Amino acid sequence: MNKARQPFAILCIIFLMSTLLLACSSTKNDEGNAAANTAAGNTAATAAPTAEATAEPAATTRSYTDYKGHTVEIPVNPQRIIYSGETYGDLIALGVQAIGYPLSMAEGQVFKDKLSGVEDVGFPINLEKTLELQPDLIIYAGIEEADFDALSKIAPTIIFDTFAPLKERMQEIGGILGKTAEAEAWLAQYQTQEDAMWAQLKASGMKEGETAAVFTYYPGDRLFVMATTGLSQVLYGENGFKPTAAIQKVLDADMGFQEISMEVIQEYAGDRIFLLTPVAEEAKASTDKLLESAVWKSLPAVKNGYVYTQDIMKTSSDAATREWLLGEIPAMLSK
Structure with a gap:
């Protein structure tokens, strides 16, 4: 009887020893993995501040070339605009109000009552008044280089083609003012309204x-x-x-x-x-x-x-x- 149980006891001992070896091996692997994960986490934590420290700040100006060939550094999102030209209604359509505009140009215009708070810069444009308003961008419809040079000494100045076709003009002014999406939305809405008008007129005779x-x-x-x-x-x-x-x-x-x-x-x-x-x-x-x-x-x-x-x-x-x-x-x- 005792002889019969000896082989079984030996097998049990071998099984227990194998289990202990596997357990020890698993523990070491877990410890190794934990150590590796901790090291990786420490590396990532160390790297993150470095990446943040080297991130480029958002640009506040950009290079723009007007239709007369002047390349100027202008604000990405201008906030204090002086607009001297015939098509101020373009700004109104985009929900933009200038700080200065030749108010005499608004006489009789459909948008005259929408210029509350806009300062009169005169026509021809008054340089002293322009300087007083401290603009961050001047949009000018004149073509005289002497005027451009004088205005450029006050603030970034671009010459704008107010005689360009509506679509081209709205896309251009939208880009200048940081209102590209608004310009495209307005053009789409305008086209829909125009199509509806002609359909109505043709239905009427x-x-x-x-x-x-x-x-x-x-x-x-x-x-x-x-x-x-x-x-x-x-x-x-x-x-x-x-x-x-x-x-x-x-x-x-x-x-x-x-x-x-x-x-x-x-x-x-x-x-x-x-x-x-x-x-x-x-x-x-x-x-x-x-x-x-x-x-x-x-x-x-x-x-x-x-x-x-x-x-x-x-x-x-x-x-x-x-x-x-x-x-x-x-x-x-x-x-």
Whole structure:
């Protein structure tokens, strides 16, 4: 009996010894892993402050080249802007308010009541007032190098093309002001509104292929036909009126307007005529003279009652005015 149990006892001893060896081995492995993890953690903890210490701070300025070729360091997000140009409504459309602007340019504009708190920098721009306002960016529509040099001594200054097409201009000013997303959103919304306006007008009787022309007088008895500026930019949209052949030549030449004589007005007049009421009294007198002329009364649009008038100051090219015109054009045509 005792002999029979001896081999079993020996097997038990061998099993227990094996178990102890495995346990010891596992403990050493666990201790090794724990030590390795601790070391790795210490290394990471040591490395983190180093990485943070070497991180580059966010840039506050960037290089910008304006359309006249001046390369200037401008703020990434300008906060104190002086804007001297015809298209202040572009800023309003982006929810931006300048600290300074030539307020005389706002007379008669659709956005005049939205300039609360904006200081008048005069036109031509007053350098002393500009310096007093301490701008961090000056956006200037003039082209005189002497003006650019003088303004550049006050703050970073760029020359901005206010005569560029609406889309191009809004994308550019959006980038300058750090409002790229807002500019794209506004353009998309504007296109939707414009498409809806033309659909409404065509449903109300506007015929496919109808032509239109825009005229106005300037002092000196000077008659102009409008092309790539103001109201005509809206009228000649993709789904809008067509220019007459004579006006198309002016558009092809990328001209904002062209002076013509009363004697050739028939060549430019379309199925519908939009007459812009000028500001100057002399120009108003010239307009009255045109309306009484035999040439004017012989035009088909005049005979058919398709003549519409609008204050020239409310037909500017800026974004705020363009948006306003989308509601005004249907109102004009319904009269």
